[in-house]
Every structure is written in structure tokens, then in C-alpha cells.
Amino acid sequence: MTADNGRWIRNFVDGKFVEPDEHRGFGKVDPATGAVHARVHEADRPLVDRAVAAARRALDDGWASTAVRERAALLRRAADRIEERFEEFVAAEIADTGKPVTQARELDVARAVSNFRTFADVVAAAGQESFLTDLAGGRQALNYAVRKPLGVVAVIVPWNLPLLLLTWKIAPALACGNAVVVKPSEETPGTATLLAEVLAEVGLPAGVYNVLHGFGADSAGEYVTSHPGIDGVTFTGSSATGSHVMKTVAPRVRPVSFELGGKNAAIVFDDVDIDEALTGLTRSVFSNTGQVCLCTERVYVQRSVFDEIAGGLVERARGLRLGRPLDEATTTGPLISQTHRDKVLRYFELAEQAGAEVLTGGGVPRLGEDLDGGSWIEPTLWTGLTNADRVVREEIFGPVAALVPFDTEAEAIALANDTDYGLAASVWTNDLRRGHRVAQSMDVGMAWVNTWFLRDLRSPFGGAGLSGIGREGGESSLHFYTEPTNVCVQL
Numbered sequence: 001m002t003a004d005n006g007r008w009i010r011n012f013v014d015g016k017f018v019e020p021d022e023h024r025g026f027g028k029v030d031p032a033t034g035a036v037h038a039r040v041h042e043a044d045r046p047l048v049d050r051a052v053a054a055a056r057r058a059l060d061d062g063w064a065s066t067a068v069r070e071r072a073a074l075l076r077r078a079a080d081r082i083e084e085r086f087e088e089f090v091a092a093e094i095a096d097t098g099k100p101v102t103q104a105r106e107l108d109v110a111r112a113v114s115n116f117r118t119f120a121d122v123v124a125a126a127g128q129e130s131f132l133t134d135l136a137g138g139r140q141a142l143n144y145a146v147r148k149p150l151g152v153v154a155v156i157v158p159w160n161l162p163l164l165l166l167t168w169k170i171a172p173a174l175a176c177g178n179a180v181v182v183k184p185s186e187e188t189p190g191t192a193t194l195l196a197e198v199l200a201e202v203g204l205p206a207g208v209y210n211v212l213h214g215f216g217a218d219s220a221g222e223y224v225t226s227h228p229g230i231d232g233v234t235f236t237g238s239s240a241t242g243s244h245v246m247k248t249v250a251p252r253v254r255p256v257s258f259e260l261g262g263k264n265a266a267i268v269f270d271d272v273d274i275d276e277a278l279t280g281l282t283r284s285v286f287s288n289t290g291q292v293c294l295c296t297e298r299v300y301v302q303r304s305v306f307d308e309i310a311g312g313l314v315e316r317a318r319g320l321r322l323g324r325p326l327d328e329a330t331t332t333g334p335l336i337s338q339t340h341r342d343k344v345l346r347y348f349e350l351a352e353q354a355g356a357e358v359l360t361g362g363g364v365p366r367l368g369e370d371l372d373g374g375s376w377i378e379p380t381l382w383t384g385l386t387n388a389d390r391v392v393r394e395e396i397f398g399p400v401a402a403l404v405p406f407d408t409e410a411e412a413i414a415l416a417n418d419t420d421y422g423l424a425a426s427v428w429t430n431d432l433r434r435g436h437r438v439a440q441s442m443d444v445g446m447a448w449v450n451t452w453f454l455r456d457l458r459s460p461f462g463g464a465g466l467s468g469i470g471r472e473g474g475e476s477s478l479h480f481y482t483e484p485t486n487v488c489v490q491l
């Protein structure tokens with residue numbers, strides 16, 4: 001069984017790859033060069049019906065009642081097998097995204113392995129809530145909750161960290177005994193498909209993991225989320241799409257977990273270790289070409305160190321190396337598509353119209369040869385903007401940031417919280433009391449102090465406001481992917 005049938009990337013339903021329909025293929029472009037590297041079979045409604053029915057059958061045939069230790073062992077075997085096929089996953093992720101090989105290895109594929117291992121440990125260690133209730137007359141009642149799988153879970157994921165975000169959801173979903181119907185982004189079908197091979201190899205029963213390719217509205221994405229056989233939806237993507245998905249799920253009142261967009265702030269105080277802050281800020285603004293939901297796009301800097309931070313960040317931005325994904329010296333890849341680049345370039349225009357000073361970047365680089373067909377963009381920094389400007393209010397999802405000065409701690413907190421989003425923030429200071437205080441006052445799901453995107457997968461992850469609904473990670477994932485039945489016994 002292979003995921004890539006010649007030049008096709010195929011759907012995977014009920015334990016088998018589906019032969020592609022010549023008339024339902026779309027091209028998958030390599031964002032580094034603009035060349036089509038594969039054709040993807042777009043799932044139609046009947047195929048979505050087949051996938052949902054297969055998932056239900058797999059649950060009924062015993063997957064839902066498998067012993068926890070068996071499911072945990074299967075997750076560990078999946079992690080081992082991804083490690084054995086590590087470079088195939090790296091290659092598939094790079095082909096779809098153009099991201100640098102060092103990042104694909106150290107972040108994307110490495111995290112897929114740890115997602116499976118962590119949730120094997122989390123589910124194996126999980127207990128049940130129980131309460132001994134005192135009753136009148138000295139009697140007692142025992143309350144305990146048993147947790148059952150949600151059922152058939154729709155998993156809709158984006159293109160920026162395709163394998164990382166997919167396995168972040170399916171590892172706990174499978175650990176809890178659910179069956180999943182996955183719709184990867186149309187931009188990144190590769191690794192979800194390769195994972196189908198791995199999960200079959202380690203003994204996951206047919207129908208428990210299904211992959212359907214296609215787009216969102218009026219395509220596989222909407223067919224899946226609106227399907228009456230779906231028991232819950234876990235979605236990562238933009239806030240606008242999250243809102244659409246919520247409407248399609250609403251008539252059936254199914255649970256949703258939404259991990260959505262961000263417009264994340266960094267606050268830099270003047271007592272900070274400048275060099276450490278610059279290293280952290282460079283990562284937080286430019287990682288994955290700014291295409292991480294947690295990336296910083298607003299940097300508030302205390303006035304007395306503003307010029308030093310701005311100058312240092314410009315120097316580091318200019319030191320980034322855009323280039324071929326397989327070159328180990330490359331730090332920065334292309335944006336995911338020409339369409340996305342057009343969107344980012346519109347924000348470059350808006351910044352100019354708002355009177356921004358471009359400290360560095362602001363255009364499209366010429367890298368030469370076939371790379372000029374790719375969707376490259378220059379890492380870009382602005383000053384002279386305020387929180388009133390669209391560039392500072394809307395998620396751009398590119399290697400960009402606006403630097404804004406502040407004077408007092410209270411002002412910095414107010415500026416950072418002045419947003420419709422609520423995903424993440426970072427605080428840079430050598431005063432730890434201040435670090436705790438300011439981090440706690442951020443209206444976000446995750447606040448880091450003197451670091452960024454440092455993860456313990458047992459911690460709750462998610463956002464407030466436009467950034468989402470619910471939390472995943474550790475126990476929070478177990479709560480989302482299960483439905484409790486409370487049993488009360490009078491003793």
C-alpha cells in the first residue's frame with residue numbers, strides 16, 4: 001500500500017486507498033517554485049458518506065471499547081514507526097510547504113512523534129472524577145464519571161504545520177477510542193496521507209482513520225462538518241472559517257473545539273537582556289515565515305530601548321536566509337501560495353497608506369532560477385503604526401511585525417489587550433515579578449515570559465475571543481474527545 005499512486009495523492013477510506021477519479025483531481029503546487037508536484041483526488045459527497053459510515057462501523061465493531069492500554073500501545077507504535085519513516089514525512093511536508101528541512105525535522109515531524117507518545121502517557125495515567133457525597137442520616141452516595149468516546153470526530157486542519165496540528169488532534173482522539181474523518185488543507189495533503197500508511201502498519205483497525213481531500217465550502221470540508229453522522233468537530237484554521245463551521249454544526253448541536261487565528265503581542269521592557277529578547281523575538285516573528293498562529297505581529301517596546309530593539313531586529317531579519325528548502329542553511333521558506341502572498345502584499349500597501357516607515361523588507365525578493373516561480377516574500381518590519389491601523393488589528397500570517405513604543409507597564413498591558421483576538425502573548429523582562437504580573441493580565445490562552453512557543457503538551461492550549469473556543473492538550477483533550485456519564489450510587 002502506498003500513499004502516492006504515481007502522481008496522485010489519494011483519499012483513504014475504511015482502511016484502503018481509493019482509486020482516484022480522473023475528473024476530480026486538483027494540482028498541488030510546490031510553494032518554493034510554483035511547480036505542480038502531485039495531483040490530489042478531491043472527495044465527493046458519496047465518498048464522504050462512505051468514510052463516515054466506515055468510521056461508525058469501526059466504532060461498533062469494537063474500537064470504541066478497546067482497552068486503554070491497547071490504544072496507548074498502538075499510539076506508541078505509531079510514534080516509533082514515524083521515527084522509522086522520519087525522512088519520508090520530512091520530504092512530504094517540504095514538498096507541500098517549501099519549509100526549511102531543519103524546521104521540518106526539528107519541529108513538524110519531531111512533534112508528530114511526541115504528540116503520539118504524550119497522549120499515550122496521558123490517557124494511560126488518566127483517572128475518573130469521583131465524589132463521596134454526605135447525605136442526611138449519615139448515609140452517603142458515591143458519584144463517579146465514566147468517560148466514553150465522542151464517536152466519529154471530524155478533524156479539519158490548516159496548512160501551516162500540517163502534520164504537527166493533525167497529530168495534535170488525532171493522537172488524543174484515537175487515545176480516547178474515537179474514529180476520525182480527517183480533512184487536511186488542500187494545500188498540504190501529503191503527510192496526512194502518509195500517516196494513513198503508518199497507522200495501518202501499526203495495526204489501527206480499518207475505518208478508524210479516514211482521510212478525505214478537498215477544499216472547504218461546497219467541497220470535502222463542508223461535506224464532512226455538516227454530515228449528520230459526525231459526533232463532534234475539532235477545527236484549526238482561520239476565525240472566519242471557524243464561524244462558518246460553527247453554523248454548519250449548530251443545527252445538530254455537536255461539540256466543537258476551535259483553534260483559530262491570532263494577532264499576538266510581545267511586550268519588551270527596558271530591563272530586558274537585549275540579546276536574549278532579540279533572539280526570542282526573531283523566532284516569534286519570523287518562524288515558519290510568520291505562518292504560525294502564535295507568531296508575534298505586534299511588538300510593544302519600552303521607549304528607552306525602542307531604537308536598540310528595532311535596530312537589532314532589523315539586523316536579524318536581514319540575516320535570515322531565504323532559499324532552497326533542502327539547503328540546511330536556509331532559515332526561511334516561501335509563503336504557502338501566491339494567493340496568500342497576494343493577501344500579505346495587500347497589507348504591505350495598507351501599511352504604506354497608513355504612513356508606516358518600512359524598517360526592512362516590504363517587497364518580493366528575487367532568488368533566481370526556478371525559485372522565482374515560488375511565493376517568496378521579504379521579512380518585513382514597520383514603525384509609525386498604531387492600534388487603530390488595520391495592519392495592527394488584523395491577522396496577516398506572514399513574516400511581519402509592527403513595532404510600537406510604550407512608556408508604562410499599564411499602557412503596555414492596555415495596548416496588548418486591545419484586540420479582538422486572544423491567542424498568545426509574550427513578555428520580555430528581567431523582573432520576574434513583573435513577568436508573572438503582566439503575563440497573568442494578558443487576555444489570551446497562552447502567555448510566555450522570556451520565551452515563545454515553548455510547549456508542555458499536558459498544558460491547556462487554545463484561545464479567547466476570535467481565537468477560538470475550548471482548550472486542547474493533556475486532560476483538556478481527554479475532556480473534549482470524551483462524553484462523561486455520571487453514575488450515582490446510594491450507599
Ligand code: NAD
Pocket residue numbers: 156157158159160161165183184185186214215216217218220221222225236237238239240241242244245258259260261262292293395397423463467468
Ligand atoms: P482556513 O480557515 O482557510 O482553512 C482551514 C481548514 O478548513 C482547511 O482544511 C480548509 O480546507 C477548511 N475549510 C475552509 N472552509 C471550510 C468550510 N466552509 N467548511 C469546512 N472546512 C473548511 O485556514 P488556513 O488558511 O488553512 O490556515 C491559516 C489560519 O489558521 C490562520 O488564521 C491561523 O491563525 C489559523 N491557525 C490557528 C491555529 C491555532 O492553534 N489557534 C493553528 C494553526 C493555524
Ligand code: 6OD
Pocket residue numbers: 160161165168291292293294455461
Ligand atoms: O503546539 C501546539 O500544540 C499547537 N497546537 C500549535 C499551533 C500552532 C499554530 O500555528
